[in-house]
Amino acid sequence: MASSGANVPPSHPLPFPFQSPLPPPPPSLPSQPSLTNPPLQVLRYSALATGIVYGIYHQSAILAKTKTDQIDKEYQQKSGLIQKAKAEWVKKTMPRESKTEGGGVITDPMDSKFDLEAYLTMKAADEAR
Numbered sequence: 001m002a003s004s005g006a007n008v009p010p011s012h013p014l015p016f017p018f019q020s021p022l023p024p025p026p027p028s029l030p031s032q033p034s035l036t037n038p039p040l041q042v043l044r045y046s047a048l049a050t051g052i053v054y055g056i057y058h059q060s061a062i063l064a065k066t067k068t069d070q071i072d073k074e075y076q077q078k079s080g081l082i083q084k085a086k087a088e089w090v091k092k093t094m095p096r097e098s099k100t101e102g103g104g105v106i107t108d109p110m111d112s113k114f115d116l117e118a119y120l121t122m123k124a125a126d127e128a129r
Helices: 038-093 116-128
Strands: none
Touching: 038 116
């Protein structure tokens, strides 16, 4: 038998348009929440806003602590310089005649060379250390 034309259907028809051999998926499952649900959107954006606010607060706390530590460090450095300057001033202003031959101050009040001002200056220098 010879096929002569248009009335004979092909032996293996091609699906047109393409048809999947799988059944179509169900429309939507009610157990899965939709991401476009308004209460869920409010929850998501509320969590995002809360995270941003907390991040800003935490960053400002870190910066404040860093700034406080830097100020304390500068204060300690300046305090040390002031203490050194006070000790040098005491050495500079101590009268020479009140010193003994060994370089110390006479601390005996009954001695004729006792100098009260030099003694008090020496005590102030000792307390500054």
